[in-house]
Amino acid sequence: MASIKDVAAEAGVSVATVSRVLNDHPSVSADARTRVLAAVETLGYRPNAVARSLRTDQTHTLGLVISDVMNPYFTELARSVEEEARALGYSVIIGNADERPDLQDHHVRTLLDRRIDGLLVSPTDGGSPLMLDAARAGTPMVFVDRWIPGVDVPVVRSDGRAAVRDLVAHLHGLGHRRLAIIAGPAATTTGRERVEAFREALGAYGLDLPDAYIGQGDFQAESGRLVTEGFLDLAEPPEVVFAADNLMALGALDAVRARGLRVPDDLALAAFDDIRWFVHTDPPVTAIAQPTGELGRAAVRALVDRIEGRPGQSVTLPARLVVRRSCGENPTPVQRSTT
Template sequence: MARIKDVAAYAGVSVATVSRVLNDSPSVTEETRGRVYAAMAELSYVPNAVARSLRTEATKTLGLIIGDILNPFFAELARAVEDAARKAGYTVIIGNADERAEEQDHYVRTLLEQRVDGLLICPTAEVTPLVEEVARAGGPLVFLDRTLPGVDVPSVRVDGTDAIKELVGHLRKLGHRRIAFISGPARLSTGRERTDAFLVATAEHGLEIRPEYIEAGDFQSGSGRTLTARLLDLPEPPEAIFVGDNLMALGALNEIRARGLRIPDDVALASFDDVPWFPHIDPPITAISQPAAELGLRAVQVILDRLAGRPAESAVLPAVLVVRQSCGEERGAS
């Protein structure tokens, strides 16, 4: 197994520099940090924190790293993980990666130093050397909500393909033909999957989607508002806007309201991700609901299977369309 001095020699830096990289020191330049990470990957270097965590006594703690703690979906997911873990006799330590790879790695390293028994990660888009090393070392690791290409780790996620197809059919039945989609970032598996599902569904329903009707946001409300404004400013704006998560839907709603437009009379609105306040908006928002509670429960079951040496299989749960009034009502409906 490679040692820290081997990494230093390969990267052409001192052992102290490698140590500073491993401890997220701001004094290291990005160029040097990149060389060290590349050397770690090339030499299959396992940081001491990873190695020690694999040899330690059980602490009855689990680490959970989520994408964005301000997102209601992740808040509900974290609560479900905590509840399920507590019933199994475990305490959960939560880290908020804020959708940034460096923050994710900071929490991975910190949680391993804290000797957590297992890690549940909602991974960022980047496959970092540290996450690769944890996976390669065979540590108890489970991906939650998202996956990473080329990393062989059990995952628990939601498949919204059927629900998106049902939503597109619902919109078509209501007479909407010009349908826009504000997706999440393509670098995230959830962003790619929802965009692909939307394009397949519209094709199956015989709807031609113009390129300008597809926009990519960042799962934050600001991008939802900005991209909704761009869509509404088109010479022929869409009749319906489907938004790829609840925070971007909030931004879309703010922009529509600011323009004095009526939902669904002037523009229909639907969201991926249902949240408790959607039914209380006027009109209530049609949304695709993810089973966050079941997702958290299944993820804890998988990580406990890994800790017990039992086979740990990935799980895919279905999303469900919840039809409300924000897209309109079928003719003849009360």
């Protein structure tokens, strides 16, 4: 592969001049410029990004460590992150933590070794020493979706509280009184928050959230199935199950069908995270939709701001309830409590 020296030789100039042409530095004669560009063309020269990065200490690359690539929510997030990054002149390296803190650390480490310019993370746990060190050491970093409390890093996420209130209003309006939740891992912020928001919203209707109605899941499908089976085995099973993410909702659907029961007649179902497939399931699933694309884009903008020396804003966007048929028939549009 041709290097800058070859181009210089071909054009009859020094490597410095070639470099100046390539980075369009002002003081290059028109003549030299055309000769260099011609040489670049004939040799099919492309600058070596590795060498350039070593010298400039910039890779124009962002690292994105997500919790689970098989989760459509994160897939969509990854997609919007890559799009926005590309628009701003950055590439993205994605690492899949698969909800495992050890894998998350592995990816953070290799990304730092590659000297990526900045890191976008949705942490699977409460914060490993490695990540805390990186944050303290000043690596530009932004948390997206989930975050680690007490670390001085911008957070881009959506606030589901209002939507959870809307959901509970909807459920209450349909006559449901025994409401259960399949929670995410307590080590994650979203895992905790969704339970709290649910409990609070229930409280506004004088309803309780007993421990038996809080099932511990791990954001993956199998845990949703197991927790739902547990609910169905209770002496007094819940009327509604609220799954804290889309995969656990699928597991719940599985459990209900396996017993020959029906949604929503025997058990109503709602989920956090709206995905395309929920329109096509039987019945279509009522869900809380996050502005996923916006989150990804805002996260990239915040990160690039930090990288380029600007402040880097935390962003919180509202989620909204999408009513379908999985909680009961005849859905009447629910007013959002905030906009």
